[in-house]
Amino acid sequence: MTMGTVYALLGAALAVILSGMGSAYGVGIAGQAASGVVSEDPSKFAKVLIMQLLPGTQGIYGLLVGFIALSKIGVLNGEPAQLSTSTGLLFLAACLPIAIVGLVSGRNQGKTSVSAIGIVAKKPDQFGKAMLFPAMVETYAILALLVSILAVQGVPV
Amino acid sequence: MADNYIYAVARIRSLEMSLFSKSTIEQLLSEKTYEDCLRFLKDHGWGNSDNDSEDASYMLLAENKKTWDTIKEMTSDMEPFRVLTIPDEYHNLKAAIKTAVKGEIEAAIFFEGTVISGEKMVDIVRRNAYEELPESMRECAKEAYEGFVHTGDGQLCDIVIDKAALEAILDAGEKAEEELIKDYAKTYVDVANIRTTVRCAKTGKSADFMRRALVAGATFEVEKLVSAALAGVEDVIRYLSESGYTDAAESLKKSSSAFECWCDNMIIETIKPQKYNSFTIGALIAYILARLNEIKTVRIVLSGRQNGLEEAAIRERVREMYV
Structure with missing residues (x-):
């Protein structure tokens, strides 16, 4: 296996690990807040569950980019391509947007979800508006996802 | 955290x-x-x-x-909330000293939920075992007890312990990481200083008495409050207006109950921003x-x-x- 292949695998791994870490933190703190609300008012379970799930998407985006990268490298069919160092670094660079933005946006979306859960706790009828605040953070994760997918797809193997 | x-x-x-x-x-x-x-x-x-x-x-x-x-x-960690129970603890100390000197235990006068119970405090004061009290309480407990035994002046005992309580609150505020605890401690001491100044001005207390009761370290300078109180309630009102406490001055002009109401409302104003705090x-x-x-x-x-x-x-x- 060449160093290029190692770099490409590192990129795929970072996309999954960092965005997964962001989502795990975000879903974790939103879950704590959701538990606090449900312990006092179980009728709000469905609404706060949706709020908790919002920061979970970054992990899925990271998985998607990682999957595409692995597929292009040929790891999934058991025949990894012998990539040059420069091609491997191109894969690594292509995976970085979703890896880094996934980590940061996952954490911040979690914090925004916690605040939005506070709105749902006091004014459940404002659920739609409350959901928009964490959803705004999602925009930047989607932008990073798009760039990572286009870049990974565009790397010549 | x-x-x-x-x-x-x-x-x-x-x-x-x-x-x-x-x-x-x-x-x-x-x-x-x-x-x-x-x-x-x-x-x-x-x-x-x-x-x-x-x-x-x-x-x-x-x-x-x-x-x-x-x-x-x-x-499980109740220590950060101690700033709220300090007044109760020092109240219990006052009650314990008076009970110990008078020689009778009136359980109903003690607040519950403090670190040292009222009954235990009476026992400590009777044995003069001040080292069993929290460090911030030892000196004031000794001073208040000896003062009360020698003079029988309950008010003297009260101001010594009340001042120590306010200093303990101020100290807890300074040590706290949370911004609200700092703000609360400062507001609490400011309000207590204003309340004491107004009462002293109304009852014509001496400058020495006021210096023993007022606490330095928050917004007000003790000497300025003393000077205003010695000159009368009108001067206290003027001083409060000049110091940015216009609402306090206005409430004083209205009535005593309006002023007492302002004192409590100040605490509520201090905590209101916490309605939008989701984390701390x-x-x-x-x-x-x-x-x-x-x-x-x-x-x-x-x-x-x-x-x-x-x-x-x-x-x-x-x-x-x-x-």
């Missing part, structure tokens, strides 16, 4: 829904008799369901206990203070009804609500 309170703050957000708002207090005020007020409170879940006593003091005690029990369910212990402290303020307001309304006060007189004493 901030993340430690996410669950608790979210739970508090739900509990804030059951706090009395201004309109709920208006509904309580519209109840014509003491019994109607009690019924209104029971309908809102106040008191214990297993205790149908018509005595409001049990109901208010039960509400106080419920508040602290809720907080204890949410966090500040929201929990604000909830406790809001509950204590709510219980105090209900007590004012109930005692007003019990003593046949006019609605306008009760309304003047009603505190601002947190929600």
